[in-house]
Amino acid sequence: MVLSTSNKSNFQKLINQSQVNVFHLSNGLSVIHQDMPHSSVVVADVWVDAGVRREPVGWSGIAHFLEHMIFKGSLNVLPGEFDFVVENNGGFANAATSYDYAHFFLVTASQYMSATLPYLGDILLQAQIPDEEFYLERDVVLEELRGSNDDYDWLAFQCLSNLIYPCHPYGRSVLGEEGLLLENTPNQMRCFHKTHYQPERMSVVLVGDIREQDAIALIEDSFGNFGVRSECPPVGFDSEPPMVDIRRQQLCFPRLEQSRLIMGWSGPGIDNLEGAIALDLISMILAGGRTSRLVRQLREEKQLVLDISCDFSLQKDSSLFTISAYLSPQNINKIEEFIRQEIYNLQTKSIDEKELENFKKSLIHDYIFSTETPEQLAGIYGYYHVLKDAKLALQYPQILMNLSAEQIKCYVSQYLCPQYYAVCEVHGS
Numbered sequence: 001m002v003l004s005t006s007n008k009s010n011f012q013k014l015i016n017q018s019q020v021n022v023f024h025l026s027n028g029l030s031v032i033h034q035d036m037p038h039s040s041v042v043v044a045d046v047w048v049d050a051g052v053r054r055e056p057v058g059w060s061g062i063a064h065f066l067e068h069m070i071f072k073g074s075l076n077v078l079p080g081e082f083d084f085v086v087e088n089n090g091g092f093a094n095a096a097t098s099y100d101y102a103h104f105f106l107v108t109a110s111q112y113m114s115a116t117l118p119y120l121g122d123i124l125l126q127a128q129i130p131d132e133e134f135y136l137e138r139d140v141v142l143e144e145l146r147g148s149n150d151d152y153d154w155l156a157f158q159c160l161s162n163l164i165y166p167c168h169p170y171g172r173s174v175l176g177e178e179g180l181l182l183e184n185t186p187n188q189m190r191c192f193h194k195t196h197y198q199p200e201r202m203s204v205v206l207v208g209d210i211r212e213q214d215a216i217a218l219i220e221d222s223f224g225n226f227g228v229r230s231e232c233p234p235v236g237f238d239s240e241p242p243m244v245d246i247r248r249q250q251l252c253f254p255r256l257e258q259s260r261l262i263m264g265w266s267g268p269g270i271d272n273l274e275g276a277i278a279l280d281l282i283s284m285i286l287a288g289g290r291t292s293r294l295v296r297q298l299r300e301e302k303q304l305v306l307d308i309s310c311d312f313s314l315q316k317d318s319s320l321f322t323i324s325a326y327l328s329p330q331n332i333n334k335i336e337e338f339i340r341q342e343i344y345n346l347q348t349k350s351i352d353e354k355e356l357e358n359f360k361k362s363l364i365h366d367y368i369f370s371t372e373t374p375e376q377l378a379g380i381y382g383y384y385h386v387l388k389d390a391k392l393a394l395q396y397p398q399i400l401m402n403l404s405a406e407q408i409k410c411y412v413s414q415y416l417c418p419q420y421y422a423v424c425e426v427h428g429s
Helices: 005-017 062-070 081-088 110-125 131-148 152-164 178-183 186-196 212-222 270-287 293-301 329-348 353-369 374-387 390-402 405-415
Strands: 021-024 030-035 041-048 092-097 102-109 202-208 246-253 259-268 305-313 318-327 421-428
Touching: 030 212, 030 374, 041 110, 041 374, 062 092, 062 102, 062 131, 062 186, 081 092, 081 110, 102 110, 102 374, 110 202, 110 212, 131 178, 131 186, 152 246, 152 259, 152 318, 152 421, 202 212, 202 374, 259 270, 259 329, 259 405, 270 293, 270 305, 270 318, 270 329, 270 353, 270 390, 270 405, 293 305, 293 329, 305 329, 318 329, 329 405, 329 421, 353 390, 353 405, 374 390
Parallel strands: 030 202, 246 421
Antiparallel strands: 021 030, 041 102, 041 202, 092 102, 259 318, 259 421, 305 318
16 A cells, blocks of 8 residues: 555554553453543543343343443442433443443543542442333333334344354344343343453443543542352353355335345454454445445446445454345346455456555545544444454554455455355335
8 A cells, every 4th residue: 555655654643642551450350541631531431241242042132231221320329320420520421232242431521530430330330220120121122122123224134144143142133032031030130240240351441631540540449349240151152154055035024115135244253353454445345435346336337226335343253244235126136146246356356456555545544533532542442352452453554554455355255255145135015
């Protein structure tokens, strides 16, 4: 990749300024800190290795449900008190659950972090999960699950995930299954919490206007009182066997006006970061904007699709590569064959260096834009750390720039087979 002298200088300056430090407290808790004295805020982002892949068989949805229940308070923090304290100090907080993690973040002006973080620590470590609140909040979670059944894109994605991951938890819904949620009990959730919300499975990220010594002292004070441990039923799953055929499913929905075609492949997990970044680049080459191959040919020139996109999601065990198109039903077979041929072309034909350079630049710019604010940095550090190591986030640009056209061809051949993949077709009924 060729960068101008000024771009090289700016890029190297970005890398040099990214002084993220990772510590491990005596209790096993990971601390990730970056001081940004020019910022007026501090972000606390707590990541827990307690996503869907940690759910025992039959406990589907409990990780996401627990995310809701955390905000119901603790022995020392009443329901709603945490939100009141945060908002009264001009901050905001939220949370999310996925396959590899649950995370809870808090943003305040720097002078108010010491007044708010102890509340977050207390509800995370000492969650009470009262029976009455459990059953009330379960109705909220069930309504969220039922609402997702009206989202055709969500249903199609879930169908594709099931096809790609019939054995691994990545094939399940993060929201769970209604029947199993109705069977789960407060005691099961307390057990899940006491098993996984422990120091060796938690990382606290502090980014913003806070010195290192102050950050460590605040975290030690806020995250020193972990609850008594419990032990969930063991969780085990086999590695997914490689696909040796086309796994296909059709969905039909009433009142659906636009058909969808979604094709998917499993890619490398975090242990092969170079391969994962290569697939991220390949997703840009295929459908990463108007000049990408599929968008240019299928949408702009031939006008055979309303839209087409490609996504790569990095995960711990096995990442997900998908191509999605909105199109007329009579064009589905033609578009699927066209996509297969373009993947074959990437495997067998030389990639133009100019094309490769342009898409590398696009990804570099995306990376820079996604690491501008304390919130963004805290998120990316926490995400990489729950997968493996926060400092891997800083390796992304250098690995990307060093990828050659020949390496791209090899990774396409290794992970994207035009003969073996999963595909979900969505039609109106």
